[in-house]
Amino acid sequence: MNSTFNFTSTKLIRRASALIGASLLAVALAGCASGAPADTPGTASAGATGASEQVQQLTITDPWVKATEGEMTGAFGTITNTGDAEITIVDASASVGSMFELHETIVQSDGSSVMQEKDGGYVLPAGGELKLEPGHDHIMLMGLDAPIMPGDEVTVTLTLGDGSTFEYVAVAKEYTGGMETYAPDGSLHGGSGHGDPHSGHGGAEPTESAHE
Numbered sequence: 001m002n003s004t005f006n007f008t009s010t011k012l013i014r015r016a017s018a019l020i021g022a023s024l025l026a027v028a029l030a031g032c033a034s035g036a037p038a039d040t041p042g043t044a045s046a047g048a049t050g051a052s053e054q055v056q057q058l059t060i061t062d063p064w065v066k067a068t069e070g071e072m073t074g075a076f077g078t079i080t081n082t083g084d085a086e087i088t089i090v091d092a093s094a095s096v097g098s099m100f101e102l103h104e105t106i107v108q109s110d111g112s113s114v115m116q117e118k119d120g121g122y123v124l125p126a127g128g129e130l131k132l133e134p135g136h137d138h139i140m141l142m143g144l145d146a147p148i149m150p151g152d153e154v155t156v157t158l159t160l161g162d163g164s165t166f167e168y169v170a171v172a173k174e175y176t177g178g179m180e181t182y183a184p185d186g187s188l189h190g191g192s193g194h195g196d197p198h199s200g201h202g203g204a205e206p207t208e209s210a211h212e
Contacts, residue, residue, distance in 0.1 A: 052163075067149055072141060074140060076132045077170065082127070088161035090160065101117045101140045121161070134175070150173060156170055
């Protein structure tokens with residue numbers, strides 16, 4: 001009688017221990033999952049409408065925009081084509097502004113720099129990269145109806161040659177730059193009503209904001 005009781009009790013104790021052990025393991029795994037690092041800031045992902053092969057081959061590092069209280073600003077960063085075929089960026093848009101253009105900067109014979117829309121868009125060769133930076137190629141965001149403050153986030157969407165879209169988030173930073181005009185005649189495409197000089201694209205490095 002005592003022998004049977006002891007044997008049954010031992011089985012019950014072992015079963016209870018196993019259940020407790022499994023529960024503790026599940027809690028430990030859940031804790032590890034909740035502590036997993038988030039996606040690295042500055043890593044872009046395909047938009048909902050752009051899960052194409054070209055989109056999957058693009059990455060961007062250090063995406064940022066110039067903080068401004070004016071009506072226009074620039075978007076910068078380094079875009080890399082990790083694939084084995086060239087990719088063309090044909091257009092851009094953003095979560096702020098009403099007019100967007102892909103710009104290039106040209107140094108004239110007198111040494112001055114002017115900006116104009118990039119004809120045909122940006123072509124990224126296989127395995128190549130495109131540096132969008134002050135004083136060089138950049139994306140213009142115009143028609144801003146509210147200031148962009150340091151630390152603000154702006155969603156930028158690039159349209160590729162195959163019709164797909166590549167979306168990423170850029171953080172606003174302060175920086176000091178020079179003055180450049182839109183085109184050789186000093187206006188945006190020969191007088192479209194945006195003749196004010198486009199400041200802050202002279203090549204100075206951005207400064208980190210206390211909000212970041």
